[in-house]
Amino acid sequence: MKQKRAAANETDVTTNQPADDYALGYTDAEQDRLVRQAALIAPITERLFRQAGIGRGYRVLDLGSGMGDVSMLVARLVGTSGEVVGIERDVRSIEQAKARVAAAGLRNVSFVNTDANNLPTDQLFDAAVGRLILTFLPDPISVLRSVARLLQPGGVLAFQEPSLKPMLTLGSALPLWSRLLHSIHETLLHSGANPEMGLELYRIFQEVGLPAPNMHLEIPLGSDPGFARIISDLFFSLLPLAHRHGVSLEELGDFDTLQDRLCAEIARANTVVSFAGLVGVWSRKRNG
DSSP states (O other): OHHHHHHHHHHHHHHHSOTTSOTTOOOHHHHHHHHHHHHHHHHHHHHHHHHTTOOTTOEEEEETOTTSHHHHHHHHHHOTTSEEEEEESOHHHHHHHHHHHHHTTOOSEEEEEOOTTSOOOSOOEEEEEEESOGGGOSOHHHHHHHHHHTEEEEEEEEEEEEEOHHHHHHTTTSHHHHHHHHHHHHHHHHHTOOTTHHHHHHHHHHHTTOOOOEEEEEOOEEOSHHHHHHHHHHHHHHHHHHHHTTOOOGGGOOGGGHHHHHHHHHHHHTOOEEOOEEEEEEEEOOOO
16 A cells, blocks of 8 residues: 555656656645645745735745745735736646636736746846745755846845754654654755755845845644645655655555554644744845
8 A cells, every 4th residue: 555655656746747856746736735835824924025025016026936825925915006927837837826816816916937047037026035945946046146136126035945953853752743754854855955945044145145134933833634734745745756765764654544643643642743944034135
């Protein structure tokens, strides 16, 4: 049973993305997980953007727009006098994002099919944002330097990136949950992702010529099956990479019962588990 689940996930990723590409892939299951994850962390993201001063009339670039959740959140902040342009390299994600934007009745959002290394250079923005995107980029400094060039003087750069260290520490009292988190962490490291990108942005923002950023850390907590499933489904999205890189998974047991066993462990302990630490970072481009 365990191997059958793994094989099915590998087929999905082979179909939807080339090898050694984006770690989480573009499967239907992963896109569904992203929408659920977006609903969980939306209030934290909105607080960041409001603190950064993003508001009515702003023209905003959304880097790695995915299923469109951040773009839609920003579209409501900037209102009908503002505009959001989402940058996304996966065509199928753009198609679904467009449908979701239309269903939400938003008319101030558009999407460009390109990647972070080929940003449009014929237009300037009042703000650039991104969520859980820089951690997966091989050269985030180069990308942020390009993004900063697209900002008006005084424009704001606001990103939300992870720190997994708090989640690993907080989960250490639950053996199965802890093993799952360490498997995710190890696989991300093998993929080339940076699970501590959030904390590194203090240095990186300054390296690209921005003032030292404002920063804060928030950690969602929960105990219900839906909360735990977001993390276990993240593991299943990473499963093909874990196999490819030889990550030891035997201690997790049967994958088909993993979710139920995780929920039972959390319930027995009568405790909460955590999402990744979300590091909110923002700074304004210098005038002149």
